[in-house]
Amino acid sequence: GQQVMQIPQYQHVQEGEDFTTYCNSSTTLSNIQWYKQRPGGHPVFLIQLVKSGEVKKQKRLTFQFGEAKKNSSLHITATQTTDVGTYFCAGPDGGSNNDMRFGAGTRLTVKP
């Protein structure tokens, strides 16, 4: 089934720096979702992108869906210590039920 690849695996930044994680698929995705998991917590849904070239913002977070709907990115401007956690992208597996398959995640640490 469809898999999404996510990079980088880890990212360590100084507070105030920007952060970006990328998600790539070999095939076109009907949609892509992003989740955040805080240390010791469970994944929490952030957003879903559906349209080609779509850009959505949530405060300091900017989500993009590529024109070909094969890649996506999450960009955080001026990171804060509250941004610490692992960010996952998830895309449908291409099967009849379109179950979501998660990328490996990018673990973000922020140094105050």
Next chain:
Amino acid sequence: KAGVTQTPRYLIKTRGQQVTLSCSPISGHRSVSWYQQTPGQGLQFLFEYFSETQRNKGNFPGRFSGRQFSNSRSEMNVSTLELGDSALYLCASSSPVQYEQYFGPGTRLTVT
């Protein structure tokens, strides 16, 4: 609405034993998915149930099984536990209308 609940939250078992984990989805959600999360493998899809039927299954051995009841509550069972089964087991529910998944807090299973 109450969130997804999972019981027990923590469990310690011995190799060779079996274990049953429980998940109660958000009211009205009929789809329940199970994931295994380990530091090295990320979020691995186990299976998904919808209206008491298994709709999809990940790449796990037959020792991993599940079921869903008429009230949408779900259980997963792991027989003949191995050390490598130590992980955080997450369940997530979703509605047919909105595909985002709502995760429970997870059951942390330790096999000794």
